[in-house]
Amino acid sequence: MEYQQTIRKTGVLSGIGLHSGADVQLKISPLEVDSGIVFKRSDISSNNIVPAKFYNVTDTKMCTEISNEHGVKISTIEHLMAALWGMKIDNALVELTGPEVPAMDGSSKDFVELIKNSGLQKQFKEKRKLKILKTIKVVQDDKEMIVRPSDKFSVNFAIDFQHQAIGKQSCEFTGLQEFEREIGYARTFGFFEEVEYLKKIGLAKGASLTNSIGLDANGVMNPGGLRCKDEFVRHKILDCVGDLFLSGYEIIGEFEAKKAGHNLNNQILRKIFQTEADYRII
Ligand SMILES: [Zn+2]
Numbered sequence: 001m002e003y004q005q006t007i008r009k010t011g012v013l014s015g016i017g018l019h020s021g022a023d024v025q026l027k028i029s030p031l032e033v034d035s036g037i038v039f040k041r042s043d044i045s046s047n048n049i050v051p052a053k054f055y056n057v058t059d060t061k062m063c064t065e066i067s068n069e070h071g072v073k074i075s076t077i078e079h080l081m082a083a084l085w086g087m088k089i090d091n092a093l094v095e096l097t098g099p100e101v102p103a104m105d106g107s108s109k110d111f112v113e114l115i116k117n118s119g120l121q122k123q124f125k126e127k128r129k130l131k132i133l134k135t136i137k138v139v140q141d142d143k144e145m146i147v148r149p150s151d152k153f154s155v156n157f158a159i160d161f162q163h164q165a166i167g168k169q170s171c172e173f174t175g176l177q178e179f180e181r182e183i184g185y186a187r188t189f190g191f192f193e194e195v196e197y198l199k200k201i202g203l204a205k206g207a208s209l210t211n212s213i214g215l216d217a218n219g220v221m222n223p224g225g226l227r228c229k230d231e232f233v234r235h236k237i238l239d240c241v242g243d244l245f246l247s248g249y250e251i252i253g254e255f256e257a258k259k260a261g262h263n264l265n266n267q268i269l270r271k272i273f274q275t276e277a278d279y280r281i282i
Contacts, residue, residue, distance in 0.1 A: 026114075027042075080111045154254050
């Protein structure tokens with residue numbers, strides 16, 4: 001039997017939000033069994049709780065944002081959610097002093113470190129998982145995502161960008177490999193011209209080469225280059241597992257994604273939960 005896990009002691013880190021540019025402190029604390037991952041805005045005095053659930057997702061354009069029924073928002077949760085998934089944390093409280101999870105280096109690295117330093121705490125209640133029973137597919141333009149029944153979790157991701165530094169890349173992650181070593185370090189990326197435009201309209205205010213891979217006509221702008229040749233597709237997998245963890249479960253199923261992003265990651269969860277015969281909680 002696999003037990004649920006929380007963290008052993010409270011941990012803190014701070015940094016700026018990628019989109020808001022706001023300085024935010026993040027505090028992670030243990031929670032009791034069956035709580036799931038719960039966010040709290042400590043800069044707001046009431047109605048400040050937002051459970052990390054797929055049905056609370058209100059925006060997927062530049063990042064994954066969740067909100068509660070009072071309009072309290074928390075954005076860019078996906079890299080932290082991926083770290084919690086990767087470290088097998090089932091229950092935790094994440095308190096933030098602002099509207100966005102800090103970007104850190106653009107990957108899950110610092111969050112994995114934070115969780116490791118806080119330690120893992122086994123909880124004596126069985127961990128439940130979501131088993132996919134039928135093939136489910138969501139499509140949007142030339143992007144698609146499929147999940148098929150399987151006896152284990154896996155995600156096979158393919159991307160195709162016009163940019164010479166990216167091009168076609170594909171990667172399979174089975175979850176049996178170590179998240180930290182295979183996926184967790186892969187940084188988010190952005191195109192210089194796009195980022196300049198986003199900054200003008202008040203987005204990507206905190207974006208810089210210290211928290212993302214920058215791309216221009218000549219290639220990768222970061223002086224240190226890439227962390228690995230296929231860092232881009234690995235980051236897409238990082239986003240994907242973070243977004244899928246908004247199901248509240250580890251999923252047993254085989255995912256295949258083509259050019260998918262936050263929107264399809266969320267759409268497939270909504271479609272899975274639409275029909276009770278398509279899944280089972282085991
Ligand atoms: Zn990302």
